[in-house]
Amino acid sequence: MGKRGSRSQSQLLGSLTKKQKKHLRDFGEEHPFYDRVSRKEAKPQTCQLSESSDTSSSESEAESEPEQVSGYHRLLATLKNVSKEEEEEEEEEEEEDSVTDETEMNLEDGDSDISEEEEMAAESTDMQGSVASPADPEGKDGHGPPGTSEESPEEFTDAKHESLFSLETNFLEEESGGDSSLKASQDPFVQHVNTKLKEKEIQAVATNPRTTHQLKWPILGQVVFSSKFQKLETFKPPKDIDLKSVHLQKPLESTWIKTNSQFLSGPPKSSSPFTPLQKELFLIMNSYRDLFYPERTALKNGEEIRHVYCLHVINHVLKANAQVLANNSRRRSQKLGVGDDDDFRDQGLTRPKVLIVVPFREAALRVVQLFISLLEGDSKKKIIVSNKKRFNGEYGSDPEERPPNLKRPEDYEAVFVGNIDDHFRIGVAILQRSIRLYAPFYSSDILIASPLGLRTIIGGEGEKKRDFDFLSSVELLIIDQADIYLMQNWEHVLHLMNHMNLLPLDSHGVDFSRVRMWSLNNWSKYYRQTLLFGALQDAQINSVFNKYCVNVQGQVAVRNVPMTGSISQVLVQLPHVFQRMEAESLSSVIDARFNFFVNKILPQYRDAVMSHTLIYVPSYFDFVRLRNYFKKEELNFTHICEYTQKSGVSRARHFFLQGEKQFLLLTERFHFYKRYTIKGIRNLIFYELPTYPHFYSEVCNMLRATGSGEEAAWTCTVLYSKYDAQRLAAVVGVERAAQMLQSKKNVHLFITGER
Secondary structure (H helix, E strand, C coil): CHHHHHHHHHHHHHHCCHHHHHHHHHCCCCCHHHHHHHCCCCHHHHHHHHHCCCCCCCHHHHHCCCCCCCHHHHHHHCCCCCCCCCCCCCCHHHHHHHHHHHHHHHHHHCCCCCCHHHHHHHHHHHHCCCCCHHHCCCCCCCCCCCCCCCCCCCCCCCHHHHHHHCCCCCCCCHHHCCCHHHHCCCCHHHHHHCCCCCHHHHHHHCCCCCEEEEEEECCCEEEEEEECCCCCCCCCCCCCCCHHHHCCCCCHHHHHHHHCHHHCCCCCCCCCCCCHHHHHHHHHHHCCCEEEECCCCCCCCHHHHHHHHHHHHHHHHHHHHHHHHHHHHHHHHCCCCCCCHHHHCCECCCCCCEEEECCCHHHHHHHHHHHHHHHHCCCCCCCEEECHHHHHHHHCCCHHHCCCCCCCCHHHHHHCCCCCCCCCEEEEEEECCEEEECCCHHHCCEEEECHHHHHHHHCCCCCCCCCCHHHCCCCEEEECCHHHHHHHCHHHHHHHHHCCCCCCCCCCCCCHHHECHHHHCCCHHHCCEEEEECCCCCHHHHHHHHHHCCCCCCEEEECCCCCCCHHHHCCCCEEEEEEECCCCCHHHHHHHHHHHHHHHHHHHHCCHHHCCEEEEECCHHHHHHHHHHHHHCCCCEEEECCCCCHHHHHHHHHHHHHCCCCEEEEEHHHHHHHCCCCCCCCEEEECCCCCCHHHHHHHHHHHHHHCCCCHHHCEEEEEECHHHHHHHHHHHCHHHHHHHHHCCCCEEEEEECCC
């Protein structure tokens, strides 16, 4: 092979450009390339056409040189990652020597059983695609056996196994039926992502008033449609819907009914695939409008709602991924230089497209279990779920850990079930029929996290280790059980919302030719759908929905008003004195309440006759202020908050019951997390109306635990202002609340219980 090999090598080197020599040195083992180039026929000249704008969709190409690189070079780049140091320019003579040496070694040692014709045919096939199939180590369907790779401890990147998570190196399976459903113009997903906005429309959003229209739906009740864009469209739910009409992606049409069967009544064939509540919620979700539903309770409809939003999440992810995989196949099958780059814009700046915020690990566990159920269903083909054992170990719970004799209200049992750790985050990658748990964030489709788990990643100003680029291209944000975050730390939710859909600080290997224009324009927040579920109407939750939800499709909020209020659930005979305080502005309410309490209310209870007084304080900051004031005034009091140790709680409860301490300061968060029954209460003061309306009746009913014979001396005093309208209506009912707020009198009396 000596002289003949030298002549062919010299001819080969003479016909190569400087860049081709560089790639030949790095990928010298691919000798079929040299055979093709050495021929002086017209066909091999097709590599000249790769000057077109067709770019590879491999994620690893983000590290290539900024200069225009031909399609052929991109093809070779997908076979191997080349570090930046290796890409530096070298002297042409040195390149020529190194390439010649490596080529000789490969030609001498690279003999194989594959004929030249077969190798050339394989090379020709590879050149037709924009992504080389050898870059997919997982096989044709993109799935490797479970446990084939161990993930990096890093949450954001995993350069060693990046191709395992890459959408760009996989193609649409034939059995999936292609993307025909995506091509349908009536598909809400396609309509939403293809909505085109103009610059003047974006500028007008900041100044446009929010237009609203109210409708009454059969199950949801009062539904308010609103939008800051010019066009506001409303609709009413049809009586019946079938799964085909809502454009579910395969295999959801067949798996949903089984997954949702526990909520359905009647024969499977005759009944609707949705419950009445699910039907109306899913119609709003599937229209890609923002949604605020404040009547989600863990005891009543929590799981029913979780099922339907998980269906929407999987449907969205499958459609988005199918679009990417289908475009990969189209790019591979098309000839180089054919087609417009805009035809393949199907991604965001980063891969995570869904963020689900839940309060506890148990909720994350149930969400993932629903994902598996929705993708698997009755199918005999089990889907591949990697790291499932680790996930069950970290997110599951041991039933024996819970004290057997612990008695708490039913709603408490429903909320605090399973693993209630509130610091977690996990990435989930879905690729056709496989799910990877603990996927690196930038290789994940879905992120499931708690506000605290996200806060520790996002960090704050000035922190070195912080990252929020993974939030840049979130298309679907679900905040479930939002009311619980009021009890955890609402600042974490606000911090998260302030970092949603910002332009990333790094490219993270994105192929910009595949990024949607509205994402490049930093308009992602106008295309993000936000689904907000909670158990109550609260000013802080309303503020997040009104301020941060600016979806181009509009917003839908359920606004039912309470007619009776939780005061009707108070069973003890008790006079309730509601005292209205005046405040000039919302910012002055805190000081006005403190001064009103210190000057008007507290003097009435200083007398020793008014002992056994419980002061219920919703805000921890107000609690600290009152505690410091009581210490300064040397009042006989004790206190319990969420940070009090168990021994301190026991002492405080004992002193208060025995009358050794006249006052007991109690925070709402302690009551939320513990639900202890405080014994010995004779006088009750609500420093502020409770966040949860049923806490009002719960605390009032604690007076029954004191014993009989003292009912005549019991009192209850409540402080409120005109800015507490929502909480007041939830306690006394909307009609009474309106009268109390408009009345010239500042004091109102209610008496509960049977005489």
